[in-house]
Amino acid sequence: MLTDAPNCRKKIRPPKETGILLMPKLTIVAFDGTRFDLDVDPGSTVMENAVRNSVPGIEAECGGACACATCHVYVDEQWSEVVGAPEAMEEDMLDFAFDVRPTSRLSCQIKMKAAYDGLIVHVPERQA
């Protein structure tokens, strides 16, 4: 039997009032300079968004398991500190990537969130 559930009467506030950013923006710059300006789901990875939008140069052979290094990107200099350094497992896998730089990350290990709104990453010339 159905009862009156008090939670059903809760008012859902629009994002403006709650300050929650529903779709952070992500820009992926392909090696040829083509920009992919995307509105993405929080919790999705940069790699998932690259694959979903057919960004050239992101192969992601292991599907995001941090086991192939074919989703290598360079985090734009202005975002490097915000995104931070790779965890130990990712750093080990980066040893197999092509032309690794101080801002190198595996895009499958970068999960989008409100703090990353406007994030820019660059695709290297090729993957390993």
Ligand code: FES
């Ligand atoms: S998709 Fe394989 S390491 Fe990122």
